[in-house]
Amino acid sequence: MPPHLAGANGGSSSAGFPRFDVATDSSDHAYLTHNKKAGSCFTNLSSGVHKKIMQEWKILEKHLPETIAVRVYENRIDLMTAAVVGAQGTPYHDGLYFFDIGFPVDYPRSPPWVHYRSFGMRINPNLYANGRVCLSLINTWSGKKNEKWNPAESTILQVLISIQALVLNEKPYYNEPGVGLWPGKPFWDKKSNAYSEDAFLLSCKTMLHLVRRPPKNFEVFVESHFRERGLAILSAMVAYKNGECRVGYYGIGGLSLVPGKGEPSEKFKAGIKQLMPQLAAAFARTGAPVGNFVEQVAGEKVASNSVEGKQNKRPAKKEKKTGGVKILFGKLKQILGLTKKKEKKAST
Known part of the structure; x- marks a missing residue:
């Protein structure tokens, strides 16, 4: 583990719980069995993948908002888990929503994998009961070029904030494909x-x-x-x-x-x-x-x-x-x- 992250807390969330920290037990992670034949890209400190993930850790450690908490894993830097608090003014307020994140071997050329812990329920048009997350930023949904994953600029922090603000939003019904608001349409329809x-x-x-x-x-x-x-x-x-x-x-x-x-x-x-x-x-x-x-x-x-x-x-x-x-x-x-x-x- 990098020295600057030993004992990292990145600020605290609920009751002093560190928003960012390094853990050891990844046994319940959705992508635990992935990357078994990944080679040394996640263990070699000089590899580009390793360096990029460490950059991600630093960004999260420094900039996570109080309503998001992240755990990374000392022996599996290709995995992390995030907890997102539902925002006020939405039907998701005060709820907790957990996402498992995995890094592919060619990260950041390819976007991260994101799995929602759904408990078999589809609470949002973009969050499926099987855990699939539909989001332009991770290339699992259509979108404009500037909304897609950009290896040179996109980050995990952006992914998490997008989920909190754009997916778990005030009017989730309008996330459905083909459903949208237009001038003159009642804001609160049945x-x-x-x-x-x-x-x-x-x-x-x-x-x-x-x-x-x-x-x-x-x-x-x-x-x-x-x-x-x-x-x-x-x-x-x-x-x-x-x-x-x-x-x-x-x-x-x-x-x-x-x-x-x-x-x-x-x-x-x-x-x-x-x-x-x-x-x-x-x-x-x-x-x-x-x-x-x-x-x-x-x-x-x-x-x-x-x-x-x-x-x-x-x-x-x-x-x-x-x-x-x-x-x-x-x-x-x-x-x-x-x-x-x-x-x-x-x-x-």
């Missing part, structure tokens, strides 16, 4: 709203997968992220279910639903009711302060934008040391109508 609803639900399902089984080397990052953002995510779910704001815009304001238009679909409401108890239980295991959340959403008439404020003002009730998560899960199921009330026996 198809776009429906796609954003589905994207948010799939993002929530992705969160469950990540909390239950985080990627190697990102265990602390995943836990601390959802410990910090868990309450906000649950509060957003209430807001969207109650039609208080458009999907993706919780906490931003100024985009309330027009009365009678754009109401959340019944399918979306049902999805929220199913996922919310599971997410609350998962976030509770990370230490997220969601204990009072059950009380705040009881009756489903509480304004969700006051949930976080009340949570911070009120001391959380102490839960029993054993079975606390189970109790929370049961209460949420009852509040959201997922359990049937026992019928009273007729008096004789």
Whole structure:
């Protein structure tokens, strides 16, 4: 490992987790078995491929934004893994999205390989359930010449920022081929709203997968992220279910639903009711302060934008040391109508 990268941290993200660092365990990487017959291009310090990858490491170490974290591997410099945080103002807000990256033997002449850890779900037109990432910058999608991979100028940092800004964007429906905005077309049409609803639900399902089984080397990052953002995510779910704001815009304001238009679909409401108890239980295991959340959403008439404020003002009730998560899960199921009330026996 190059001396300047020993103990590298490149700044910190969630709860002091280094945004950039060198790891050793690459056993769950999508491209682990690639490059087995690569020769010495990745181990020879004087090779052009090795030098270029080290340049990439330096760029990431210095310029990664706070919302992206990267792990490179000491014994496999041809591999790296990145975690991208979904941006506010999109249906992907507060979610975590993981990408495995591999370098071909002729890098940078050929672009890097990029695999999305999808858990079998297609959350975006450019991110397939099989992990395929469609992006002009890595030559997996059509685009203008200046949008394609340029061996002399393109970098991994550009790829990651493009995924965060251009793929996981505000209106993912319009990423579909042949679908686009034109003058006079309503900005919020039914198809776009429906796609954003589905994207948010799939993002929530992705969160469950990540909390239950985080990627190697990102265990602390995943836990601390959802410990910090868990309450906000649950509060957003209430807001969207109650039609208080458009999907993706919780906490931003100024985009309330027009009365009678754009109401959340019944399918979306049902999805929220199913996922919310599971997410609350998962976030509770990370230490997220969601204990009072059950009380705040009881009756489903509480304004969700006051949930976080009340949570911070009120001391959380102490839960029993054993079975606390189970109790929370049961209460949420009852509040959201997922359990049937026992019928009273007729008096004789």
